[in-house]
Amino acid sequence: MEKKKRSIVAGDMVGFSRLVEEDELNTIKRQKVINEDIIYPKLKENNGRLIKTTGDGFLAIFANCDESLSFAVETQNQIIDQEKIIIPEKKIWYRIGVNYGEIIFDNDDIYGNEVNVASRVESICEPGGISITSSVHKKLTKNNIKLKNIGYQI
Numbered sequence: 001m002e003k004k005k006r007s008i009v010a011g012d013m014v015g016f017s018r019l020v021e022e023d024e025l026n027t028i029k030r031q032k033v034i035n036e037d038i039i040y041p042k043l044k045e046n047n048g049r050l051i052k053t054t055g056d057g058f059l060a061i062f063a064n065c066d067e068s069l070s071f072a073v074e075t076q077n078q079i080i081d082q083e084k085i086i087i088p089e090k091k092i093w094y095r096i097g098v099n100y101g102e103i104i105f106d107n108d109d110i111y112g113n114e115v116n117v118a119s120r121v122e123s124i125c126e127p128g129g130i131s132i133t134s135s136v137h138k139k140l141t142k143n144n145i146k147l148k149n150i151g152y153q154i
Contacts, residue, residue, distance in 0.1 A: 001106045006061045007068035007098060007136065008110070008118040009048070011039070011075070014093040014127040016056035023090075030092055031056065038078045046071040051110055059118075061110060065100050065139040072096045072130045080128055097122025100135040 013019075019027040035053075043050055043060055046067040051059045062068035076096060083091045099121055101114030117133060125131040 001104055003102050003104055003112075005100070005102050006063065006110075007065045007100045007139075008103065008115055009060045009062065009068050009072060009096060009098050010057070010115075010118040010122040011060075011072075011094050011096045012054070012057035012122055014095055019090070019092070027092070034079055034082070034092065038075055038082070042071050042075045042078070046074070051108070059110070059115070061103070065098070065136045066141055068098050068100075069130070069132065069136065069140065072098055076128060076130060093127035095122050095125035095127060096130045097125055098130065098132045098136050100133065100139050 013031065016027070016031075035058075039058065040050070042048075046062065048060045048062045048067065048071050051061060053059075060068075060071070062071065076094065079092065079094055083093075086092075097118050097120070099114055099118035101117070102112065103114050104111040121131045121133055
């Protein structure tokens with residue numbers, strides 16, 4: 001085990017259980033497209049590493065906060081664009097939480113309070129939004145991140 005400072009991103013689909021109950025096959029197909037066409041490529045483009053998926057969510061890490069927030073914004077923007085033709089009650093929305101701090105690496109997993117904080121920050125986020133902690137805000141160096149219909153809170 002070793003400790004390193006990283007930016008942690010927790011993402012989760014809003015209302016997954018309800019959407020699956022209403023239309024399981026279509027929801028899973030749409031989620032698969034979001035993962036393969038948006039989330040995984042955006043992770044790679046922003047130098048992120050997927051730690052795990054959780055059925056309807058994911059946990060990823062980045063070396064810095066600029067890359068993690070760029071990933072979050074780009075991902076949310078693309079999901080919103082892709083889902084704009086879907087009727088409101090059937091749309092797939094994600095919540096994304098971003099935290100920065102020291103985490104414990106053990107094999108292919110991560111642990112620690114900072115991981116828990118990222119998950120908690122994600123859970124209080126508005127659907128389609130991004131919540132970041134003050135530790136992320138303090139570490140940002142870019143000012144050119146474009147928010148598009150995304151509420152984000154600190």
